[in-house]
Amino acid sequence: MNDIPNNDNVTVTDICRADVGSELELVYADQGIRAGFPSPAEDYVNEKMDLNRELVDHPAATFYGRVVGDSMSDEGIEEGDLIIIDKSLRAEDGDLAVCCLDGEFTLKRLRLQGRRVWLEPSNREYSPIEITEGMNFRVWGVVTHTIKANRRRRHR
Numbered sequence: 001m002n003d004i005p006n007n008d009n010v011t012v013t014d015i016c017r018a019d020v021g022s023e024l025e026l027v028y029a030d031q032g033i034r035a036g037f038p039s040p041a042e043d044y045v046n047e048k049m050d051l052n053r054e055l056v057d058h059p060a061a062t063f064y065g066r067v068v069g070d071s072m073s074d075e076g077i078e079e080g081d082l083i084i085i086d087k088s089l090r091a092e093d094g095d096l097a098v099c100c101l102d103g104e105f106t107l108k109r110l111r112l113q114g115r116r117v118w119l120e121p122s123n124r125e126y127s128p129i130e131i132t133e134g135m136n137f138r139v140w141g142v143v144t145h146t147i148k149a150n151r152r153r154r155h156r
Helices: 051-055
Strands: 010-019 025-029 045-050 063-070 082-086 096-101 104-113 116-120 129-131 137-147
Touching: 010 082, 010 104, 045 051, 104 137
Parallel strands: none
Antiparallel strands: 010 063, 025 045, 063 082, 082 137, 096 104, 096 137, 104 116, 116 129
16 A cells, blocks of 8 residues: 555654763662562662663754544554654664654554565554655654653643
8 A cells, every 4th residue: 555644643852862871860669569469668669760861862963743533543652752763773664753754754563575665554544655666755763662641631
């Protein structure tokens, strides 16, 4: 299928360079946080973690972006989520990538089949996009992490 992307696909806005010059060490539960049977929490809170060191491998090539749209919703990537994008990584089959397609950013899974490239959404409402001759396409960066707000803003 040679679908032309439309405005209903996931796009990435507010792209900005990662500021890794600052440090913010947060208290870290170094023994993990159980999703099953609860355990005494304070016994495990000993270390600190800096999210820059944890999430950013290549500071000069790392950017943050905000997701707009719903074409990746079946992977739990929703509008408003933040993504960490590493432009220094070589994209591989199956990577989640920010791509520039005909002058617009889009967020999709890359499928590489021989010399063919497909951009796959994770929402059945959207069709894969085959990259064909004549399309202006490039992989802008590989998404390494997704950050989401679990407590959504309340309406007042």
